[in-house]
Amino acid sequence: MQRDWPDLLGGLTMAAIGAAAAGWALAHYDLGTLRQMGPGFFPTLLGVTLVGLGLIVALPALRRAGAAPKLELGVVLAVLGAILIFGFGLRPLGLAGATALSVLVATIPALKPGWRWRIALSVAVSVMTVVVFSFGLQMTLPVWPRLP
Amino acid sequence: MTTWEGLLFGLGFALQPEVLVYCLLGVVLGTFVGVLPGIGAMAAISLLLPITYYITPEAALIMLAGVYYGAQYGGAVASILLRLPGTPQSAVTTLDGYPMARDGRAGVALFTAMVTSFAGSVFGIVVLVMLAGWLSRAAVAFGSADYAAMMILGLVAASTIGTSRPAKGFAMVALGLLLGCVGTDVNSGVQRFTFGQTELLDGINLVALAMGLFGVAEVIANVRDPDRQKVTERLGLRSLMPMWDDLRRMFWPTLRGSALGSFFGALPGTGSTLSSFLSYSMERRIARQPERFGKGAIEGVAGPEAANNAAAITAFAPTLTLGIPGDPIMALMLGALVIHGVQPGPMMLEARPEMFWGLVASFGIGNLLLLILNLPLIGIWVAMLRIPFHLMYPAILVFICLGVLSVRGLTFDVVAVAGIGLAGYLLTLAKFSPALLLLGFVLGPLIETNLRRAFLISRGDPMVFLERPIAAGFVMAICALLVLSLWQAWRRRADDSA
Numbered sequence: 001m002q003r004d005w006p007d008l009l010g011g012l013t014m015a016a017i018g019a020a021a022a023g024w025a026l027a028h029y030d031l032g033t034l035r036q037m038g039p040g041f042f043p044t045l046l047g048v049t050l051v052g053l054g055l056i057v058a059l060p061a062l063r064r065a066g067a068a069p070k071l072e073l074g075v076v077l078a079v080l081g082a083i084l085i086f087g088f089g090l091r092p093l094g095l096a097g098a099t100a101l102s103v104l105v106a107t108i109p110a111l112k113p114g115w116r117w118r119i120a121l122s123v124a125v126s127v128m129t130v131v132v133f134s135f136g137l138q139m140t141l142p143v144w145p146r147l148p
Numbered sequence: 149m150t151t152w153e154g155l156l157f158g159l160g161f162a163l164q165p166e167v168l169v170y171c172l173l174g175v176v177l178g179t180f181v182g183v184l185p186g187i188g189a190m191a192a193i194s195l196l197l198p199i200t201y202y203i204t205p206e207a208a209l210i211m212l213a214g215v216y217y218g219a220q221y222g223g224a225v226a227s228i229l230l231r232l233p234g235t236p237q238s239a240v241t242t243l244d245g246y247p248m249a250r251d252g253r254a255g256v257a258l259f260t261a262m263v264t265s266f267a268g269s270v271f272g273i274v275v276l277v278m279l280a281g282w283l284s285r286a287a288v289a290f291g292s293a294d295y296a297a298m299m300i301l302g303l304v305a306a307s308t309i310g311t312s313r314p315a316k317g318f319a320m321v322a323l324g325l326l327l328g329c330v331g332t333d334v335n336s337g338v339q340r341f342t343f344g345q346t347e348l349l350d351g352i353n354l355v356a357l358a359m360g361l362f363g364v365a366e367v368i369a370n371v372r373d374p375d376r377q378k379v380t381e382r383l384g385l386r387s388l389m390p391m392w393d394d395l396r397r398m399f400w401p402t403l404r405g406s407a408l409g410s411f412f413g414a415l416p417g418t419g420s421t422l423s424s425f426l427s428y429s430m431e432r433r434i435a436r437q438p439e440r441f442g443k444g445a446i447e448g449v450a451g452p453e454a455a456n457n458a459a460a461i462t463a464f465a466p467t468l469t470l471g472i473p474g475d476p477i478m479a480l481m482l483g484a485l486v487i488h489g490v491q492p493g494p495m496m497l498e499a500r501p502e503m504f505w506g507l508v509a510s511f512g513i514g515n516l517l518l519l520i521l522n523l524p525l526i527g528i529w530v531a532m533l534r535i536p537f538h539l540m541y542p543a544i545l546v547f548i549c550l551g552v553l554s555v556r557g558l559t560f561d562v563v564a565v566a567g568i569g570l571a572g573y574l575l576t577l578a579k580f581s582p583a584l585l586l587l588g589f590v591l592g593p594l595i596e597t598n599l600r601r602a603f604l605i606s607r608g609d610p611m612v613f614l615e616r617p618i619a620a621g622f623v624m625a626i627c628a629l630l631v632l633s634l635w636q637a638w639r640r641r642a643d644d645s646a
Contacts, residue, residue, distance in 0.1 A: 018326075037600045076368055109372060
């Protein structure tokens with residue numbers, strides 16, 4: 001059966017987030033009154049609104065065909081991987097190492113074949129970041145990998 | 149301070165070498181990202197946010213504003229040469245700009261875009277100066293209820309105007325408002341939605357949110373974009389020269405576009421993208437030969453390009469004098485100021501004249517720089533279109549990480565950028581607007597504070613929103629927008645079933 005999956009899943013996710021936020025706010029924060037609103041008032045109001053809006057988006061999508069967008073899973077994994085490698089790798093690997101590895105991972109999904117340009121790019125970007133951020137802007141970051 | 153004194157004072161400020169450098173940096177970078185399809189002003193401004201920590205708030209605002217209006221100039225280049233809008237604001241320019249290029253008149257189309265952009269900006273600056281003085285005097289009468297109602301009007305307008313699915317827009321705004329609640333509640337000191345993470349005590353980091361939503365998500369969406377078309381145009385200065393007939397045809401559309409853009413730019417929730425679309429449809433409607441449109445009519449380039457630049461300038465009026473950003477880009481500007489502890493409002497013209505008048509003067513200087521630099525340098529910008537994306541995006545990712553780290557030095561923020569980037573990509577895939585989420589995020593705390601104060605003053609009586617004339621006006625506008633969008637949805641459904 002044809003369904004508008006992006007709207008259906010998107011709407012349901014919004015509704016779920018709204019319900020969770022409103023529930024959490026009701027359980028943990030004081031609602032107060034209209035005159036003296038507590039910290040829970042605004043989040044609860046928004047959460048309930050979001051549930052309603054999510055359902056308005058999701059329910060009509062049940063009985064409607066929609067275009068299925070293409071999820072580029074490989075790109076997502078490589079890009080997020082590159083960011084996380086940089087974030088967690090900066091201290092053990094140093095700025096040069098973390099940049100080189102992160103650029104290498106980021107180029108995996110690129111359409112252009114070959115590995116020489118990937119290595120060249122990773123070296124070039126490392127040199128550039130070290131020169132600009134470490135020498136130029138004087139950011140206090142370890143540049144080289146930490147020796148054991 | 150009179151207007152002339154203010155302008156002179158502003159010129160004195162903006163012409164200081166250090167400020168001038170940031171202005172130049174902003175407009176050049178803006179043109180660059182505007183030229184490149186797939187990277188917009190939002191991403192560029194997000195990427196620059198960390199740098200603004202290290203410079204004065206005035207210089208930061210001047211630089212970020214330069215990126216914004218610089219991108220409007222650059223956006224036309226890819227629209228005309230490749231039929232790919234470099235920025236959403238220049239999407240309409242493809243309609244007649246690209247056919248002009250196919251006719252061998254690419255140079256004239258680019259000249260038209262640059263010159264009308266400049267004219268629109270100058271018009272916008274004049275309107276901004278008049279409007280800002282008037283708004284900051286009017287704002288003295290504004291109470292909490294009026295502010296809250298106006299901000300809600302902005303959110304409603306941004307999610308309903310120019311979209312076929314207002315419910316999705318509203319959902320994004322609501323989600324943004326909710327994310328704005330994260331952190332320590334200013335009124336009670338209660339920590340909301342922090343889940344014991346000390347990193348979240350100050351709320352979600354604006355830099356991480358903006359970079360994730362616009363930097364990372366746009367990179368993911370563009371990595372496997374089929375190879376860009378090759379630009380084959382050779383553009384010398386001579387090819388830019390328009391004929392007398394072109395100049396005659398440009399004149400009135402430019403003026404009408406500037407006026408239209410100045411008006412819609414200053415309204416909450418309607419920005420420069422809408423202005424350029426409205427200008428195009430107006431020019432086509434009043435043209436003597438509407439059949440020329442879509443086949444290379446110079447009026448179809450002149451009007452919209454003037455309109456989007458005028459709107460980009462006047463959008464600063466409500467942002468600076470009321471502290472209310474009308475669109476997501478203004479929300480980022482406001483965010484950048486708040487990072488510096490500057491809260492724009494009615495007192496700003498008096499209390500920080502160098503901020504307002506310096507910015508106004510920098511608009512003039514920056515636009516002049518763009519006009520002088522871009523016409524001779526057009527060949528360089530066209531060459532930029534030949535840089536393959538796969539050589540740029542890995543470096544962009546590293547800059548995003550370093551930019552986020554430079555703010556607080558927390559690995560937590562890098563992880564947050566990755567997560568927010570994923571969310572932003574999924575939202576774009578499902579056609580939910582991340583820009584509206586950001587608008588809600590920035591306005592959230594302001595709306596909550598003003599709502600609470602309004603109800604406290606009125607002793608919990610909601611009639612305060614109808615008894616105060618200003619608030620009542622905004623409430624009526626909100627209702628009108630809601631009724632209009634319901635009616636449009638109903639009519640669409642009737643069309644579908646017919």
